[in-house]
Amino acid sequence: MGDSDTDLGHPIKAEVWESGEMRDALANRDVSVVYRLLRKEGVSQRQIAALTGQSQSEVSEILKGRHVIAYDVLARIADGLGVPRGYMGLAYDEATAVSVVGAGAESSDEQPEEDESVKRRRFLAHAAQVTMGAAVLGTESGPVAAASPATTPAPGRIGMADVRQVEAATRALRALDYQYGGGFCRDAVVAQLSWGQQLLTAGGAEGVRSRLFVALADLHSVAGWTSFDTGLVDVARGHFSSALELAKQGGSDPLVANVLYRMGRVYLHQESANDALKLFQLGQIAAQESGSELAVAVLCANEAWAYALLGNAEQASKLLGRTRDEFARADLASAESWVQFFNETDVHAMVGTVHTVLAQTVDRSHTKYAIPALSRAVENYGEDMARSKVFNLSSLATNHLLEGDIDHGSRVGRSALDAAEGLKSKRVRDRMQPMKKEAERRANNVDARDLVERINDFYAA
Template identity: 30%
Template sequence: MGEKQPNAQLSSWFMRSGWSKGELARQVNRRARQMGAHHISTDTSRVRRWLDGEQPREPIPKILSELFSERFGSVVSVEDLGLRSTLGSPQMSGIDLPWAAPETVSLINEFSRSDLMLNRRGFLGTSLALSAGPALVEPMQRWLAPTATGVVEIPRQDVRRGGTRLSEPELDLLETTTVMFRQWDAQCGGGLRRKAVVGQLHEVTDLLQESHPAPVAKRLFRTTAELAHLAGWMSYDVGMQPTAQKYFVLALHAAKEAGDRPLGALVLSAMGRQMIHLNRPEDGLELIHLAQYGSRDSATARTQAMLHAVEARAYANMGEVNKCHRAVRMAEETFTESRPGEDPDWIGFFTQGELYGENAHSYRDLSYVAGRSPAYASLARPAMEKAVELFRQDPDQQRTLAFNLIGMSTVHLLQREPEEAAAFAYEAAGVAERIRSERVNTRLRRTTANAMNDFGDVPEVRELAEHLSELPDPSDPTPARQAV
């Protein structure tokens, strides 16, 4: 048997990351605790062995892939790191899935059950990997292909016996529960209620395996799509990127079976946001354009405004200044056309404050792409101030408040106002302590690190960094968290 060869690929990514072996080991242990894999205890000697060619056992390759992807802002696969990953079934690991009702129900039921059984806090097997580029966009384009009836009946041989008819009040209750879960997510972050949402999703797909009249099946598919989208969004919020993408894909399939194009557009917008977050704005833009095209005749003005706002974020991250300006303007103009009472509940999050915040973040992103341009930061500032003012008055949108406070902090950093930046970040830290959102925590830590790099001699910045270092590890499930 030949001797082990050093892992040159992993070593290259490790050297570029700037991490020490101890720091990487601590991050692996923290992510493992998030996933519920409490048996993992990595140290510097173990990291050294990986660099020397030892192949770690699952879920370490998946954890390393996620950590390096987040560090570099783009997808770094297990294979890119020179590691081997246990392969799962095509149904569990792929996203190019059959667009048919029975398969959709079966896949969501299987995936949610695995999430519940294998994963106490996010550890869904070890075979998931992010898809990007044509491998992601091309399968999603099949969402546009028409079906014969909009809702495909599950074949009789696939229907479980003993099913009962759902009453109108029972259907109403399922839909009301989904609304409640959305409210909890906005108030508390994705980390506190994700498992409850996954459990509810699994129960609804159990119901879909029974025989129902077409109108009832259509409502159940719509509820399934909303719950799968929410499960994906919560997974995204706590840093479980491959799991989030899988739920988004399944949500889009369910929305297609419900015949609900605007809901499908919402799902595609979430997938687009995820790609922008992972520094793949071109992929994000393609998904947003697919959402816009597919829902152009059916989405409300508020939904269309939201899609324009996410489109602006994609253009900003691509450095497309004129197109970003145009998308921002379209979002603002379209939003004024929205009318009370015409929107589904799932788009209720896109308020005037959200519009201000999205457009401000687009200009903030443009500033970074343009080499920290103060001109774009000055465009971001008034809109961000309005967003912060509105969300401070809304106790039901704590996570969004935190994001906009952090955004306000970054704008002040771009304008070289470190004292003001530290004050907003400090306020965001107070909100972050009351919710559970890895996205908020990560963005807050990154903003504070940038402040220390540029203004480490400013007392307010040093105090902020010291304050954050004393807070409990946000990935540790042990400390009790206060829900807002």
């Protein structure tokens, strides 16, 4: 192939992609090696630029070793050069999806306007692919941070101090989310992520880059959680997918488990218990690989919640028992920052939450287990966990209403509403629905009617 303009649009011969060296480079998404191998085949920098839609200076930088991470860029390169997408891990492995998740991912060509159930299956397929060993970057990633221009240029080479800066910012932003809700800090998270993503193109020692992958995975996880908390489910899914891939790239099984737990929580919130359970079970694979009893405990507790929603009281109770056992063996002092939230108070909260669901779906007598557990959680949650406290107050009110203690239930419900003032969280509104439903069922009682009015006023505000 020459450098003449007439050659620019000519496709590269298919056999170029079949050599062992090229297949390895494509599988590793090492675009720098791919371009160097194309140059050996006589493809010029100008041809590569024209086919991929890049500038010649970009191609030159990549040839010199610049990493390409963003999914949209990788996809454009693959399509422009004529690379089969599967060679770069840009297509789902259907066999993996079927064997691990139990459902194949549907093609977007077959269903252009995807409904939520299709999106869930696609994420499950990708989660299975990554969790079971395919360390791929960007398969489900959306335009999560590109829209926010960075105001601070990233360094050309990074050290551990740069990574620690990302980690510190993530801890601070997570704390704000817990205390005030995702709506309070989501924009700040995305802005921090916009800057942090640039670090991926900087040079640095291997150990620094590995830790950077994990740090950015955690930041993406916070971005996903705050997006979910504000009702942006599709955006959350994109962030969690990026977090999953980066955590796998950084070799952090505990963080892989945590990301899968958080996306499973999104599905629980949507009352898609079966899909949530599949993610939690995938998360258990990573949690057990990591050797983190605390991560295992988190997954067990949430599996119990999913089984409760499915009406399986026996399995839910067994998993709550295992949650307690794993938590008792966990080394809390050395736990990673993203799982430190799961302390004794949160164990009580999960026990109370699971029995609340069982009281609603299986047998009202589960209130006798839910009420003491939720009461302990409410008592021990501080201002730093204001949102969790509201969740538990509204669940506690629901249980008292279920028991027929309307006066006390309404009083607790009003406390939940008072505590929710100032929180910027759509989930708080959504999690109050069971309390509202039980109060409406008892509308002949003046306290219950007052609670319903207060809830409606809260929603309206």
